[in-house]
Amino acid sequence: MKHTPQRMCIACRTMYAQDTLIRIVNENGAAVLDMEKKRFGRGAYICKNTDCIKKARKKQMIERHLKCPAGSELYDCCAELAEGLPKRRKGDV
Secondary structure: OOOOOOOOOOOOOEEEEEHEEEEEEEEEEEEEEOOOOOOOOOOEEEOOOOOHHHHHHHOOHHHHHOOOOOOHHHHHHHHHHHHHHOOOOOOOO
């Protein structure tokens, strides 16, 4: 049986399988979504739960974990992914 990597959501602090979480990376001093989960740099994971995304936005958890600014567009994209809405085009965020 193959081991599945586990990661912790920064908002609810619950462990989930890595492939079920949204990964955000500090890339050259800016927080960006990592859809392929292969970008280099410091990363943070958040679950696809709207309550966790709201909590992370309210307490600026992404900024704190990545030590870089994260715009409101990033939180909006995470909320869209959590709600299952269509993904934005490459390069939007």
